[in-house]
Amino acid sequence: MVLVVGIAAGTAWLLRSIGRSPSPWTDGGTVTVSDEVGLPGVVDLLEWVLTIDHRRIGILYLIFGTFTGLWGATDAMMIRTELLNPEAVVWTSGTYNALFTTHGLTMLLLFVTPVFTGIGNYFIPIMLGADDMAFPRLNAIGFWLLPPALVLVRAGLITEVIGRLFLALDLDLGFLFAIQPPELGWTLYPPLSVVSTNPETDILLVGLHLSGIATTIAAINFITTIILERSDSVSWADIDIFSWGMLTMSGIILFAFPLLGSAFVMLLLDRNFGTTFFAVKSGGPLLWQHLFWFFGHPEVYIIVLPGLTLVSLILPKFAAREVFGFRSMVYTTLAIGVLSFGVWAHHMFTTGIDPRLRMSFMVVSLAIAVPSSIKMFNWIATLWNGRIRFAAPMLFCIGGISTFAVGGITGVFLASIPVDLLVHDTWYVVGHFHFIIMGLIVFAMFAGSYYWYPILTRKMYDRRLALVHLVLTFAGVWIAFFTMLIVGYLGLPRRYATYPAEFTLLQQIATGGAYLLGLGVLIWLWNMVQSYRMGPRIENADVWDLKDIGQFTREWQWFETQLEREDE
Amino acid sequence: MNQSRLLPLVVLLVGLIVITVAVVPLPTPGYDSVSEVLLRTLHRRLLLVAVPLTLLVEGAILYAMITFHANNDPKPTEERPSFEITWTVVVVLILLFVGTSSYLVLGNLTVSAGPDMTNSSRPVDVHVTGQNWFWEFTYPDEEVTTTNTLVLPANRTILFRITSTDVIHSVHIPALGVKQDAFPGRTTTFKTNVTKAGTYRLYCAEFCGVGHSTMLATVRVVAPPEYQQWLQQHKRTQSDRPQATDAT
Ligand code: HEM
Ligand SMILES: [Cu+2]
Ligand SMILES: [Cu+2]
Numbered sequence: 001m002v003l004v005v006g007i008a009a010g011t012a013w014l015l016r017s018i019g020r021s022p023s024p025w026t027d028g029g030t031v032t033v034s035d036e037v038g039l040p041g042v043v044d045l046l047e048w049v050l051t052i053d054h055r056r057i058g059i060l061y062l063i064f065g066t067f068t069g070l071w072g073a074t075d076a077m078m079i080r081t082e083l084l085n086p087e088a089v090v091w092t093s094g095t096y097n098a099l100f101t102t103h104g105l106t107m108l109l110l111f112v113t114p115v116f117t118g119i120g121n122y123f124i125p126i127m128l129g130a131d132d133m134a135f136p137r138l139n140a141i142g143f144w145l146l147p148p149a150l151v152l153v154r155a156g157l158i159t160e161v162i163g164r165l166f167l168a169l170d171l172d173l174g175f176l177f178a179i180q181p182p183e184l185g186w187t188l189y190p191p192l193s194v195v196s197t198n199p200e201t202d203i204l205l206v207g208l209h210l211s212g213i214a215t216t217i218a219a220i221n222f223i224t225t226i227i228l229e230r231s232d233s234v235s236w237a238d239i240d241i242f243s244w245g246m247l248t249m250s251g252i253i254l255f256a257f258p259l260l261g262s263a264f265v266m267l268l269l270d271r272n273f274g275t276t277f278f279a280v281k282s283g284g285p286l287l288w289q290h291l292f293w294f295f296g297h298p299e300v301y302i303i304v305l306p307g308l309t310l311v312s313l314i315l316p317k318f319a320a321r322e323v324f325g326f327r328s329m330v331y332t333t334l335a336i337g338v339l340s341f342g343v344w345a346h347h348m349f350t351t352g353i354d355p356r357l358r359m360s361f362m363v364v365s366l367a368i369a370v371p372s373s374i375k376m377f378n379w380i381a382t383l384w385n386g387r388i389r390f391a392a393p394m395l396f397c398i399g400g401i402s403t404f405a406v407g408g409i410t411g412v413f414l415a416s417i418p419v420d421l422l423v424h425d426t427w428y429v430v431g432h433f434h435f436i437i438m439g440l441i442v443f444a445m446f447a448g449s450y451y452w453y454p455i456l457t458r459k460m461y462d463r464r465l466a467l468v469h470l471v472l473t474f475a476g477v478w479i480a481f482f483t484m485l486i487v488g489y490l491g492l493p494r495r496y497a498t499y500p501a502e503f504t505l506l507q508q509i510a511t512g513g514a515y516l517l518g519l520g521v522l523i524w525l526w527n528m529v530q531s532y533r534m535g536p537r538i539e540n541a542d543v544w545d546l547k548d549i550g551q552f553t554r555e556w557q558w559f560e561t562q563l564e565r566e567d568e
Numbered sequence: 569m570n571q572s573r574l575l576p577l578v579v580l581l582v583g584l585i586v587i588t589v590a591v592v593p594l595p596t597p598g599y600d601s602v603s604e605v606l607l608r609t610l611h612r613r614l615l616l617v618a619v620p621l622t623l624l625v626e627g628a629i630l631y632a633m634i635t636f637h638a639n640n641d642p643k644p645t646e647e648r649p650s651f652e653i654t655w656t657v658v659v660v661l662i663l664l665f666v667g668t669s670s671y672l673v674l675g676n677l678t679v680s681a682g683p684d685m686t687n688s689s690r691p692v693d694v695h696v697t698g699q700n701w702f703w704e705f706t707y708p709d710e711e712v713t714t715t716n717t718l719v720l721p722a723n724r725t726i727l728f729r730i731t732s733t734d735v736i737h738s739v740h741i742p743a744l745g746v747k748q749d750a751f752p753g754r755t756t757t758f759k760t761n762v763t764k765a766g767t768y769r770l771y772c773a774e775f776c777g778v779g780h781s782t783m784l785a786t787v788r789v790v791a792p793p794e795y796q797q798w799l800q801q802h803k804r805t806q807s808d809r810p811q812a813t814d815a816t
Contacts, residue, residue, distance in 0.1 A: 094778050185775045191752060192735040192777060280753040285736055320642040325652055350738060351749045352756035355674070362670065366663045373659040374652070376625065381651065383632035387642040398633060405625045409618050412663070416614065416670040421747045422607045425738060425773040491742025493773040496781035500769070549642075 052136040054121050057143050061118025069111040075103035080514040083507045088497045096497035097183035104186030109211050116306035117218045120246045126555045127240050129231025134224035142217035152207025156181030156200045190278040190288050194270050209264045212257045219250035244330050245309025248337040252298045260295035293344035301340040307444035311397045314451050318394035319386030320549045325378040332371035339368045349420045365415035372408050392466035396447035399474045403439025428488025434481045454543045455559045459535035465527040472520035479513025575654040582658045586665035589616045602761040604745035610673045691725035698737030698750040701779030712802050716785040721795035722765045728758045740773035762789045
């Protein structure tokens with residue numbers, strides 16, 4: 001009871017403090033009084049719920065993605081806290097196992113893609129001169145499938161909270177407690193996922209299926225918009241690199257996600273209706289791995305291509321020159337998209353598949369490093385002879401490519417079958433993919449959040465806080481994930497709730513790095529929210545002096561007309 | 569452009585470096601098994617190329633950042649196909665090096681142990697069975713079974729036949745360079761030869777449920793006479809207690 005009242009009071013206080021009128025803001029000697037950001041009324045809220053406007057839907061996606069990202073990051077902080085001790089003393093092993101499962105699923109399927117879909121929704125129609133996305137209603141449906149998907153995927157925790165609230169009201173709804181967070185790993189390998197008696201496993205599969213449908217809907221919308229909805233003045237050659245990235249991403253989604261959906265349905269049937277797709281007798285566990293990774297490896301590129309191309313878009317703006325090798329940037333993006341379907345079995349090098357098969361997957365996996373390296377050299381060539389400006393978006397881009405180098409090179413190591421035998425399913429793999437996922441993808445998101453902040457909010461962010469955020473995040477990535485590479489090379493497997501005592505110090509160092517990352521995220525959030533409420537208002541659309549260097553691109557031109565229209 | 573004339577030289581230099589790194593013999597300090605020597609030597613070979621390459625890339629980024637920071641004379645981007653071709657060829661050369669040296673290691677039967685791996689001198693057969701959450705080791709020739717302790721003779725070829733009774737597990741002995749998944753209903757194999765006596769840790773490396781991180785076993789490698797002695801002793805205690813398992 002106390003709990004309920006407490007939560008209600010807390011929420012009311014929070015809402016009031018958000019709605020409070022801000023104080024005047026001092027900015028470099030000039031006092032700019034920012035306008036008030038009040039509580040939205042019911043009508044406003046309804047407008048947002050019913051909207052089919054691509055910019056509003058884009059913002060809904062961004063808010064959703066921020067929320068899931070924070071939730072996934074909370075899981076990560078809980079994982080790392082548990083690992084401060086070699087024994088499971090902070091949380092039980094079961095809780096730990098549930099944490100990395102929900103962390104992985106939330107981050108991959110409910111955080112990264114929604115965030116990039118949000119950015120794309122807002123900016124791609126503007127950058128391509130389209131009025132809106134090709135299918136505005138479908139766009140809204142695609143978004144509104146995500147919140148229920150999230151509830152289903154994270155049901156274990158949600159039902160427990162609801163159950164506890166009712167307990168506080170002396171009402172014992174026992175079945176709510178039967179639904180536990182899944183303890184399977186994001187890869188959901190059978191037989192473990194078939195024999196699991198937790199009802200949440202079924203709910204999870206339905207939720208993931210739903211999120212897959214949402215993702216596919218958004219992909220179809222992007223493909224149609226980019227190909228058919230461009231204004232007459234935007235020819236194929238004028239399409240910006242980020243749109244190319246989103247187009248390729250959407251193409252991969254179109255082929256990968258339906259397969260994942262089918263695999264989920266097969267797993268659901270196996271669990272509930274006695275089918276035997278993944279039964280041991282018919283070699284089913286290996287079948288799942290083939291199906292899952294036929295989706296799973298393309299998924300890796302689904303999440304990384306928008307990040308890579310976003311870096312390619314932002315980097316030249318702060319180097320005062322065009323991106324080097326635009327054409328090869330596009331071709332490498334497309335090449336990665338195609339090759340991504342030919343490498344899936346590199347996740348199965350230790351399963352005892354045919355050695356010749358294994359060999360050919362090694363070759364393709366090495367080959368896919370070529371387009372990625374070309375991107376790297378192109379970025380460096382873009383910086384060379386330019387005029388580098390150290391603004392937050394640029395620093396996040398440069399930081400991102402420097403960590404991406406490590407993520408990519410460790411990836412080549414993993415593609416080499418003998419090295420993979422050493423480090424497969426150890427912390428090395430966790431370190432490797434976080435160098436890319438955190439080091440490049442999330443860095444690109446942060447870069448985008450600062451770069452376009454003026455357009456999204458009409459305000460400027462706090463540059464000093466952005467710098468603190470950058471330093472914390474950059475240091476955090478190297479400390480947390482480089483330590484994981486070492487721990488893995490020393491042999492410690494991943495998904496280990498407890499570990500031999502000799503790894504304690506290294507694990508604690510990694511946790512320290514993770515806490516830096518967590519702190520950085522909080523500072524970013526504070527900056528985003530507070531600057532929106534009280535930041536200095538943007539008067540001049542050319543925030544980044546892009547006119548001087550001839551890169552005042554469409555979205556900024558659009559922003560300029562918006563500002564002019566407001567002044568009238 | 570005289571810069572461009574240097575490019576073939578760069579390609580040649582990289583080619584020479586990777587060929588040298590691919591063939592130069594490396595010392596094998598403290599490695600405990602034939603597989604470990606192969607795997608870790610390859611890993612170090614790759615590092616010999618990867619570490620300088622990483623430093624070069626990071627150095628170039630840092631150098632560009634500092635040198636061209638607030639540069640008042642930014643040059644417009646031009647097309648430089650010669651540069652693009654050069655670094656593409658360099659990357660291809662390096663990946664060819666990675667591919668070939670990995671292939672050579674795999675070619676050694678110890679690593680790519682397929683199902684048809686019968687060898688001249690009879691190997692020591694060990695059946696490894698993973699189940700929630702412990703390891704069972706059976707020596708079929710000796711009719712000996714142990715739990716969570718694996719005793720092996722040094723300097724003999726060991727053939728692991730690996731399976732599981734429930735979910736997927738994975739045999740992972742990092743100090744010996746052994747890794748092979750254990751599937752229910754299937755048998756996978758892995759062959760090695762341990763050259764140093766000692767005690768090593770066997771981990772389960774495939775998530776198998778709540779006890780996954782406690783699914784550890786001890787690998788004790790001893791001299792062959794000692795191994796025989798252990799077998800005899802074990803057989804005796806086993807016949808005393810019909811379904812005895814090793815206490816450790
Ligand atoms: C906030 C920074 C982050 C930290 C500190 C962090 C930490 C971790 C840790 C410690 C694990 C391994 C758990 C284990 O194997 O026992 C893990 C797994 C994983 N993380 Fe993260 N992570 C972060 C961000 C991300 C992001 C942004 C993504 C994806 C976009 C991501 C995706 C994954 C995936 C897919 C796994 C594998 C889960 C599994 O084993 O089933 N992480 N993370
Ligand atoms: Cu992959
Ligand atoms: Cu296990």
